Amino acid sequence: MSEACNSCSAAGSCSQDSCPSEPKLTDAQKASHIDKVIAVMSGKGGVGKSSVTGMIAVSLMRQGYKVGVLDADITGPSIPKIFGVSGKAGVSKTGILAPESRGGIKVMSLNLMIETEDDPVILRGPLITQIVTQFYTEVIWGDLDYLLIDLPPGTGDVPITVFQTLPIDGVVMVTSPQSLANMVVRKAIKMVRNYKPPIYGLVENMAYVQCSDCSHRIEVFGKPQGQEEAERMSIPFLGELPLDPELATLSDAGHIEDYQSPVFDQIAKRLAEEVRKHSGEKLA
Amino acid sequence: MSEACNSCSAAGSCSQDSCPSEPKLTDAQKASHIDKVIAVMSGKGGVGKSSVTGMIAVSLMRQGYKVGVLDADITGPSIPKIFGVSGKAGVSKTGILAPESRGGIKVMSLNLMIETEDDPVILRGPLITQIVTQFYTEVIWGDLDYLLIDLPPGTGDVPITVFQTLPIDGVVMVTSPQSLANMVVRKAIKMVRNYKPPIYGLVENMAYVQCSDCSHRIEVFGKPQGQEEAERMSIPFLGELPLDPELATLSDAGHIEDYQSPVFDQIAKRLAEEVRKHSGEKLA
Numbered sequence: 062m063s064e065a066c067n068s069c070s071a072a073g074s075c076s077q078d079s080c081p082s083e084p085k086l087t088d089a090q091k092a093s094h095i096d097k098v099i100a101v102m103s104g105k106g107g108v109g110k111s112s113v114t115g116m117i118a119v120s121l122m123r124q125g126y127k128v129g130v131l132d133a134d135i136t137g138p139s140i141p142k143i144f145g146v147s148g149k150a151g152v153s154k155t156g157i158l159a160p161e162s163r164g165g166i167k168v169m170s171l172n173l174m175i176e177t178e179d180d181p182v183i184l185r186g187p188l189i190t191q192i193v194t195q196f197y198t199e200v201i202w203g204d205l206d207y208l209l210i211d212l213p214p215g216t217g218d219v220p221i222t223v224f225q226t227l228p229i230d231g232v233v234m235v236t237s238p239q240s241l242a243n244m245v246v247r248k249a250i251k252m253v254r255n256y257k258p259p260i261y262g263l264v265e266n267m268a269y270v271q272c273s274d275c276s277h278r279i280e281v282f283g284k285p286q287g288q289e290e291a292e293r294m295s296i297p298f299l300g301e302l303p304l305d306p307e308l309a310t311l312s313d314a315g316h317i318e319d320y321q322s323p324v325f326d327q328i329a330k331r332l333a334e335e336v337r338k339h340s341g342e343k344l345a
Numbered sequence: 346m347s348e349a350c351n352s353c354s355a356a357g358s359c360s361q362d363s364c365p366s367e368p369k370l371t372d373a374q375k376a377s378h379i380d381k382v383i384a385v386m387s388g389k390g391g392v393g394k395s396s397v398t399g400m401i402a403v404s405l406m407r408q409g410y411k412v413g414v415l416d417a418d419i420t421g422p423s424i425p426k427i428f429g430v431s432g433k434a435g436v437s438k439t440g441i442l443a444p445e446s447r448g449g450i451k452v453m454s455l456n457l458m459i460e461t462e463d464d465p466v467i468l469r470g471p472l473i474t475q476i477v478t479q480f481y482t483e484v485i486w487g488d489l490d491y492l493l494i495d496l497p498p499g500t501g502d503v504p505i506t507v508f509q510t511l512p513i514d515g516v517v518m519v520t521s522p523q524s525l526a527n528m529v530v531r532k533a534i535k536m537v538r539n540y541k542p543p544i545y546g547l548v549e550n551m552a553y554v555q556c557s558d559c560s561h562r563i564e565v566f567g568k569p570q571g572q573e574e575a576e577r578m579s580i581p582f583l584g585e586l587p588l589d590p591e592l593a594t595l596s597d598a599g600h601i602e603d604y605q606s607p608v609f610d611q612i613a614k615r616l617a618e619e620v621r622k623h624s625g626e627k628l629a
Binding site for chain 2: 104105106107108109134135136137138139142143178179180181182183184185186187189213214215216217218221237238239240241244245247248249251252255270272273274275277279280281282283304306309310312313
């Protein structure tokens with residue numbers, strides 16, 4: 062009996078071993094051994110989800126883990142650019158080769174499969190989700206401790222397919238201080254609760270800007286409310302991050318791996334604790 | 346003969362009056378008379394597309410025009426909140442009633458059709474695009490000079506359907522200073538060029554933050570490059586906007602109509618000139 066049987070009206074009379082209407086979890090490409098798959102999500106666009114994904118990857122890599130990043134934002138991909146990975150991904154007999162960043166983070170994105178980085182990908186949902194799934198089933202990720210999936214904004218096709226068919230261990234939610242952003246992020250949190258994975262916690266990005274001249278803290282999107290919001294939604298609060306021009310500049314130059322942020326290291330540490338709690342394993 | 350015949354291999358032998366494979370433009374609800382339909386797009390999420398849409402609407406309303414805003418961001422809707430419109434939209438025998446903001450701007454969004462504003466809308470592309478189309482064909486917009494369509498991020502289902510089936514007169518593109526954002530916005534510009542509508546121009550949002558303490562101008566996302574980017578893509582540059590905490594606070598409170606911005610008025614004026622150029626009509 063599968064878990065879906067519990068809520069199925071035909072449970073008594075059905076003789077199938079597994080539910081034919083329940084989506085199956087997909088296997089990774091056969092030469093890949095991936096320990097933890099973490100989705101980074103927001104619901105709201107532009108809260109810095111890709112930067113947070115990138116910095117979590119960097120921080121885990123600095124702790125000695127093998128890390129990959131799957132860019133599931135097919136029509137608005139950011140990951141190759143911030144890691145300075147360009148050119149087209151290679152293909153071997155057994156699968157697609159994931160290029161590596163300077164620091165050794167494996168990266169896959171549709172922008173590594175098109176001729177020109179600013180060519181548009183004008184595709185509807187079924188093709189887009191097929192590409193995301195193939196990035197899991199056909200990319201030779203090799204041995205990874207962590208695969209981070211950078212989800213696109215919204216609660217549509219891509220997150221639905223990812224939560225239904227990929228073996229997600231947990232989710233990191235990213236928000237920014239506006240009530241408007243939090244309203245949309247709450248939609249994403251409620252969506253995740255329709256599926257299985259735990260939410261490891263909430264990161265509040267763009268909480269403030271520090272004036273480069275007088276060090277005044279400017280709350281550009283209003284008063285930070287991440288801690289409050291995390292409590293309201295009963296998920297751990299991982300921390301708040303400033304809007305830092307240096308991160309924007311390094312990301313634009315493809316050098317996110319050079320960014321140093323003690324605040325971020327704290328967030329990554331808290332995240333690692335949450336992952337450990339949920340998996341019952343020791344990470345450190 | 347339709348325009349599609351020019352590139353069709355069966356043009357010589359086909360006897361159809363109109364192309365059966367070419368999507369048809371949809372008619373608005375029968376009691377609606379809409380003069381200009383403008384899509385506001387970015388490709389990139391979180392560059393403030395909804396704020397820019399909202400402020401264009403406010404500015405046009407202040408100039409005496411009748412304005413409506415169609416929120417096509419079905420899974421991440423912002424429009425009702427920034428205009429302070431809540432509750433459920435009514436339905437009459439002839440269609441869906443569009444609620445009005447305090448200032449008289451008509452608004453339609455999926456958040457006006459669900460019980461709780463932060464309930465997620467977990468739908469795939471075909472249903473999402475059907476909702477967007479219905480917001481055009483079944484909402485009683487009445488007489489409008491302008492209907493603004495706030496598109497979701499990306500170049501997927503919703504923009505495809507909107508450009509294929511709604512009579513879009515032109516597009517406003519929104520970007521922010523990061524090269525990363527501009528790369529994604531170029532994808533959107535190239536997408537629009539696959540369809541018919543002209544691009545009225547580019548707005549660069551979040552260009553800088555003015556320190557509230559020492560008035561220092563902080564370029565949080567790096568040096569603004571909107572003017573340069575517009576020239577590179579051969580579209581008009583409509584202007585740059587700061588990242589202003591006051592706009593965030595007013596938007597969160599549902600009072601975007603109270604926001605005063607001389608910089609924005611300039612942008613709206615330039616937009617109106619572009620619309621006039623393309624339509625050959627006098628707006629003022």
